[in-house]
Amino acid sequence: MRWLGSGLIGSVGAAVLLSTHPWYLDTVADGTTSRMSSMTVILAWFFILATISGTVVIGLEPESAIEVRATRAALGESNRRAGIAAARRGAAAGAIVSAILIVPSSVAVLLSSRRGSGGAWGWIALVAGLVFLSILVSHVVAANAPKREPVTEALRHSHETRPFRIRAIRWYVLIGFVVSLPSAIVRAVSDGGSIWSGALLLVVGTASAGLVGVLIEWGIRWGIDLAPVAMARLARRGRGPVATLLADEALARRRPRGAGILTAIAVIAALIAGTALVSSRSIDGREINIVIGDVWRDGGEPCVGSCIEEFRQTLADEPIVGAIVPAITGRLVGGDCVGEVYAVDPALAGAADPVFARVLRSELDTIETEHGTCGLDFDGNWIDAPVAYSPGSGIVLIADANTVTAQDDTLVPNALLVYAADPNEQSLDIVVDTVAERLGLEYVAPVSMTRVENVVDGGMSVPLALTAFALLLIVPLAALVVAGVAERRRDHGTLAALGATTSTLRTAMAIESTFRAWAAVIVGMLAGLLVRLVVIGYSAIAGSSDDSIGTGSGDHLDSIPWSALGIAAAAALGAIALISAIAAASISRATPVEALRPEPAGSGTERRSR
């Protein structure tokens, strides 16, 4: 159950990651679009995945586990033996979780069959390996942690309310440090970076992890522990059996720690994934078969006017040729816009292939967001019009081609964008070359494309983001509530023996998990936003648009999709209430004596630890 839960979350995380990480960009023909920061993106995502999986495994550990460990210590089990046993358990759990993670990711990659899948395989292997390691390590750490105390202390601690301890923050700080270190090093040695910006990244990363830690720890204390109590007080003014159970903390303080951390981390992860999805780009691919190049006469003159017209007519007679669209050769200038490009009129391109035109057009927004408005330099003629280009294709759209030609009438289109009639036709470029030769012309530096990567911004991926957000949230929460019901079997038995009705127990449980989870969502979202604000602040200080935590194209406050987050939060709160109610309804009508019996075999740490 625990492993399945972690695996599920891991694979949801992997799915989110596969759909958001533009790994295909690393291997597209044109080297200018590959991402230097992909390493840090991977590490950031791993951090999220590993914490989720690792925490789920620890967080859902049955309550009896700590007592079992303490008892075994009392019976003389050495730390080393316990460590070895834990390592074995961790290896098994890690293997299962990474297997569950690998299968759907692999299926996703196989189904997508994009160019550059090679990168994805390596990536999956890396994440699976790291998840495996993190689960292994977390088991060993968990097995040894309570051993430092006397046995009786350990037993007592399993019941005690956990006070806010600033010491707990050091783990967050450590994680922050370890995670930002590679990014900092990359930053320090990369072009345009320096030792100082690397150091700054390290400090910011470490400090923000510490801040998140404070928020989570503190959030658990008041939110996770007290929210249900306070709510019960408000709702029932402290009277009635339900309010009694909640207000007296008869149940409320059961294992808030694992539960709270799990939920809060899941939410942060969900938040980061959500914002990444909302603000970054999703990919939707499609087969296309085009070739584009400029045409020259033998003497080195550009082929324009009647020359290009003749070429065009001749080409159009070829059966394998579909549409033909005139284009202009030029160079992108301004900001980060560099590269030789062919400019085409969006209206003409749209008539020939609407999808391809839309791809080009959507890039217009991306360029403006990421690089500001680019200009086009056509042979010394500067055109200040927004343009768009498809990464790696060298093709741009000019927002209004008429403006271009009107600005300078020496500017003449000597290039042609040729579409194949059949996308699977292999010999398009050969045919075009042959036709050019026949007319005594030269078709220069043709760029061919067999696939469009439709990189779509913003809006379109919101539903996906919401789904991912909800899944990341709901899976651990459901597991949590179900585990909570199981954990409290004994207490429910006692309460029933003292005269609590089943419906009282169910209502109390539902209210409690609802409000606890709500508190966690709010704390989690605050923490997630905090991380984002820190990143934005960091980018502002470092003057960099380096997308080092993989949250897409946002280094501005506007990049936080407030409305989408609002919808996601509302959806999550609703879903949580529903899940809590359903899970609470599973509190059985078993007799008190049945409920008071230790769990039947199957839930056993004991069984596993053998």
Added chain:
Amino acid sequence: MKKKAAEAAALAVKARGLTKIYGEGEAAVTAVGHVDLDIPQGILTAVMGPSGSGKTTLVHLLAGLDKADAGEVWIRDQKLTGLGDRETAHLRGRIIGFVFQGFNLLQTMSARDNILLPLRLNGVPRDDAWFDELISMLGIGRELSRRPYEMSGGQQQRIAIARALITKPHVVFADEPTGNLDTHASAEVLSHLRQACRELGQSVVMVTHSPIAASYGSNVILFADGKVAGHITNPTPDSVLAGLDALAGVER
């Protein structure tokens, strides 16, 4: 119907053909087998028998905390089988008090909250005088704000007893309520229970291994192999010992 109710009114607990079998096939254990019992109202009844003879199972069944495989139980005139969620809760919360062999205190609550829990769960106003009396009788004044895991076994046992008595239930079932107490504390608890029977008309059914504890009762039920093996009325420690010896002899 009326006649039957009047007949049963004199009884605190009545059982007919009560049976509980654990496990199946070869491994089946008949913890309670076809037991017929009439426990009169207003007296302290002790249940004695060898370890594993089914005493705990019996009192669980009598208190309606577990399901019998066969047979019926009546508490006063109320038949336990077929009760709804609400009636069951009312019965457990108001009519019956139960002291578990393993206490079953809620670890997350202080001793005071544990004691008051049945009142709050059942919407019964708190009787401060009665609370104070219980506390001083059981000598747990200093433990009230502690959690169960911060108390000794005997202290936890006294908290469990206070929790069972706080609602002034008609019938108290106590599974070895003095097992963890010293002689003095046992005597306090037992004489209190006996007094409650005499003065408040309460009925107490108490499982015990101690002949001295049993001698506080008006009646001892000897239990062996899941069956009633005998009764001792107005027991003394000696007569109880003799009864137990006889039982052991029968077993051999």
